[in-house]
Amino acid sequence: MPTPKHGTKPEPSKHPLRNKRAFQNALIRWFETHGKDYPWRQTTDPWAILVSEIMLQQTQVSTVLGNQENHARGGHFARFIALYPCPRAMAEASEQEILKAWEGLGYYRRARNLHAAARAITHEYNGVFPLSHDLILALPGIGPYTAGAVSSFAYNDAQAIVDANVARVFSRLFDFQERIDTGRGQKQLWQWARELVSNSNPRAYNSALMELGQTHCSNRSPDCMLCPVRHFCQSSKPESLPVKKAATKATRTTEHALFCQDAHSRILLSKEPEGKRREGMWHLPRRQQSDTQDLPVTLSTKYTITRYQVTLHIHRCHPDAVTLESHDQWHTIETLENLPMPSPDRRALEHLIQEAQA
DNA sequence: CAGACGTGGGT
DNA sequence: TACCCAAGTCT
Numbered sequence: 001m002p003t004p005k006h007g008t009k010p011e012p013s014k015h016p017l018r019n020k021r022a023f024q025n026a027l028i029r030w031f032e033t034h035g036k037d038y039p040w041r042q043t044t045d046p047w048a049i050l051v052s053e054i055m056l057q058q059t060q061v062s063t064v065l066g067n068q069e070n071h072a073r074g075g076h077f078a079r080f081i082a083l084y085p086c087p088r089a090m091a092e093a094s095e096q097e098i099l100k101a102w103e104g105l106g107y108y109r110r111a112r113n114l115h116a117a118a119r120a121i122t123h124e125y126n127g128v129f130p131l132s133h134d135l136i137l138a139l140p141g142i143g144p145y146t147a148g149a150v151s152s153f154a155y156n157d158a159q160a161i162v163d164a165n166v167a168r169v170f171s172r173l174f175d176f177q178e179r180i181d182t183g184r185g186q187k188q189l190w191q192w193a194r195e196l197v198s199n200s201n202p203r204a205y206n207s208a209l210m211e212l213g214q215t216h217c218s219n220r221s222p223d224c225m226l227c228p229v230r231h232f233c234q235s236s237k238p239e240s241l242p243v244k245k246a247a248t249k250a251t252r253t254t255e256h257a258l259f260c261q262d263a264h265s266r267i268l269l270s271k272e273p274e275g276k277r278r279e280g281m282w283h284l285p286r287r288q289q290s291d292t293q294d295l296p297v298t299l300s301t302k303y304t305i306t307r308y309q310v311t312l313h314i315h316r317c318h319p320d321a322v323t324l325e326s327h328d329q330w331h332t333i334e335t336l337e338n339l340p341m342p343s344p345d346r347r348a349l350e351h352l353i354q355e356a357q358a
Numbered sequence: 359c360a361g362a363c364g365t366g367g368g369t
Numbered sequence: 370t371a372c373c374c375a376a377g378t379c380t
Contacts, residue, residue, distance in 0.1 A: 056376035106364025143378050
């Protein structure tokens, strides 16, 4: 149970909509002093901003920036932009190459949609990034949040945005006791967002709103004492907001996979077919439990994918005894390093290869 | 509208 | 450990 530091309100609450300009100014002034200096805030190139926004969908800043090793090289974002500095560069790349560049970020459909968007910009707009919010919104993988974010951050257009941060900030600011994960709730949030967006500096205002949700107005323990808009906040129990349906708990499942190495040290992998989860990604071949029960387990590991908590048992298997299925293929250790692979399989494989070579 | 879709960090 | 959840979108 978090202890909110909301408590004292030095002066009567000012309603944000009745004091709109004051609210915007307080937020923007705070951001200009305390805002963080992310790589995507150092550019107004709509392509770079789009790439950052797609990467940041349901993904924390620290993940996009990467661990310290990645961070030194600029993280996923800088590496991706270096690889694909413009839509045309990405349009010309293969899907496998792009998935590999996306490896570790998850939600791989985002990478395929971004590829499709890059091709659309290249071929339908002759490589020129669309200038209007509505044309941006029409691109694949871009919804109302991302269209508003790109329009405001790249073009300084006064477009509203509502993401998880903004939803939390507004639910507290307006003491919104209804669920936010419904059509009604979303409609209300977007209305407030449109009413409050700054016309004079939408770029800074939108950045500030999101940054506030990440810092003072965070999920677990809101820190209201130093909040730049505390005088506008209508909520006396900010830690209880926003209201939404409880997440469904993870279901536990078990998977069985093969670690099969032939006489040339090649390893058997399987490519996920079209229409399946993690389409286009390579992984250790999965098998029914009945097909692996006589094979020794060489490694067991756990991972979470969406709402499943998976225990993965990897069985060692003789190359002569294996029955190849339609998407199975042998790969040398050198080539498999360039294959797009989900993190759990990548980690397990690294461990097993290291073990085999020791 | 509910559920699917990945992963790593925080508590 | 176990669970929550984060710069959403699509079906």
